[in-house]
Amino acid sequence: MLSSLFTIASLATAIAAASNYISGPPPVSYGLLLFPTFEQLDVNGPLEALYLLSLQFPMNLAIIAETLDPVSSKPLPVNNTFNSNVSQSVVPTNSFADVPPIEVLLIPGGFGAEVPEASETTIAFIRDIFPSLKYLITVCTGAGLAARAGVLDGRNATTNKAEWAKTIALGPKTNWIPHARWVVDGNVWTTSGVSAGTDGVLAFIEEQYGAEAATRVANTMEWVRITNSSDDPFAGLYGL
């Protein structure tokens, strides 16, 4: 009897583990949302992982912004005490008016995502595209944009730990989880700040394309992975 129960439990676990693989082929079409004053590593940790993966699987990426003008990561004047300029401009491939079919949308964070003035057009883009997505992944304070678009309502989610209070205030209907490198709720993945996006995307790769593919990508990146989503070295540091 006990043995039968174990067998049933093991079977249920195996089915749950395999469900991500039997739900269809892994994604091919990715989109990256860009906006002024995006955080450079929020974008490029995940993009590095997806680029290396794209040498193992057919994949493409659309870089989507409000217009086709280059989008700058230049700091906001309010944060830029020394009038520094360590930034770059990235060229979008698609404007909001011309978005190809996308299975996975990646939303980075950064000071540009956090300001109340963050473009309503960007929020509306997220709200409109969300129902057509297979997966949404937010990095860092990108969760604040998703929250403002309403797509995190009723979900578990996490975000940047240094900007915690400010960001969670944007999602009063979200169950924010402070001790998490990343959080998965249905088809929505949210990660903690900056570097956490890379661990989250590597976990996403592992779920969708298999452990071998994820390990190969991480080793090529010489990335020391955090593989447990609740292993968060920074929540405590920021008093959460």
Add this chain to the structure above:
Amino acid sequence: MLSSLFTIASLATAIAAASNYISGPPPVSYGLLLFPTFEQLDVNGPLEALYLLSLQFPMNLAIIAETLDPVSSKPLPVNNTFNSNVSQSVVPTNSFADVPPIEVLLIPGGFGAEVPEASETTIAFIRDIFPSLKYLITVCTGAGLAARAGVLDGRNATTNKAEWAKTIALGPKTNWIPHARWVVDGNVWTTSGVSAGTDGVLAFIEEQYGAEAATRVANTMEWVRITNSSDDPFAGLYGL
């Protein structure tokens, strides 16, 4: 007597530790060398750290390429079995013909740095600018470009572990160190592959701007640092 020797030894250690600070103010002007098929995280891990640092210290960055045309990270056909396109184009701020004064030059790697066809103009640029630099930092296979420019001759250096044999062949007069997250030789810093660039630049920040600044940057990035340059989790993995 023994006590005096200890005092002298401690004093020598303290002077050595402080020497980086008393050699002048920390750098303000950075340059990033870009070329087609650069590795995205080689560039953007270091740039993220420098961007966050630039909110604590006055700093600026020139993004330098052969021309002012956007530079793409699109994979080389030879590596792109599935005809994928997960890449981006970054807009240079300066061409080789118009480079502002730079104290620190950052050279990323990537397949574009490894091919024999890598532009002779790029190699010549490195050779020409090197004597005017305060520091050179290479990430990943960017060390191969520096080696081809001759600036690693007679120096200790390291590079990407997955591309080790191919890259060290470009620098026969260099003492290549396989077990290293990064290597410092005089004013030349070389790092291992991709993510190692960020640990190397954080160590550079610690040396130049102090431990507090480096820790603040790493914590804001939610980056789990490797702080010991000889702690290399990947050399063994690649049989080195």
